[in-house]
Amino acid sequence: MVYRTAYGVTGNREDAQDILQTVFLRLLRREQAPDFPHNPKAYLYRAAVNRSLDTLKARGRRPFDSGADPREIAAPTAETIAEDHSRLYEAVASLSAASREIVILRYIHEYSDAEIATMLGKSRVAIAVSLFRSRARLRKLLEKPERQK
Numbered sequence: 001m002v003y004r005t006a007y008g009v010t011g012n013r014e015d016a017q018d019i020l021q022t023v024f025l026r027l028l029r030r031e032q033a034p035d036f037p038h039n040p041k042a043y044l045y046r047a048a049v050n051r052s053l054d055t056l057k058a059r060g061r062r063p064f065d066s067g068a069d070p071r072e073i074a075a076p077t078a079e080t081i082a083e084d085h086s087r088l089y090e091a092v093a094s095l096s097a098a099s100r101e102i103v104i105l106r107y108i109h110e111y112s113d114a115e116i117a118t119m120l121g122k123s124r125v126a127i128a129v130s131l132f133r134s135r136a137r138l139r140k141l142l143e144k145p146e147r148q149k
Contacts, residue, residue: 001041001109002048008108009052009100011089019055023047042119045109049101056093091141099134106131 006019023044092100105116113131117124 002044004108005045005048005104006052006055008104009049009089009093010055011085015052015055015059019048019051022051039119045105049104053093053097087142088138091138094141095134095137099130099137102127102130103134103138 002023003016003020007013007016010016010019026047092103095103102116102120105111105119106113111119113124113127117127120127
């Protein structure tokens with residue numbers, strides 16, 4: 001779960017592996033993390049998200065510029081898929097921390113709205129509304145470069 005979360009946020013396998021190791025090393029260095037005994041899954045998830053965001057901040061942002069005319073591309077290549085994933089990860093990273101957390105739990109870890117609500121101590125309706133708004137925000141963020149061409 002820690003690796004999948006880190007990979008989902010960073011989009012980079014090497015970073016995800018580093019984050020996985022860092023999270024567990026930090027846990028081992030502490031005698032007892034305050035929230036760990038009560039909800040270890042939530043603690044590990046939160047640690048992975050926080051460390052992933054720190055990694056993204058340290059790496060810095062790269063602006064997206066494919067340099068290609070979309071009408072000239074016959075089929076998606078590994079490069080264009082990677083660029084699309086990069087744009088998606090950047091868009092998700094621009095969401096608020098709470099929205100980003102809900103999106104990751106829903107679409108990377110495939111939890112239901114009810115499961116997410118239980119994990120975060122919120123109502124299922126609040127989770128559904130947050131997902132709806134987050135998807136709308138992501139749609140706008142991902143459409144912007146296409147409009148400018």
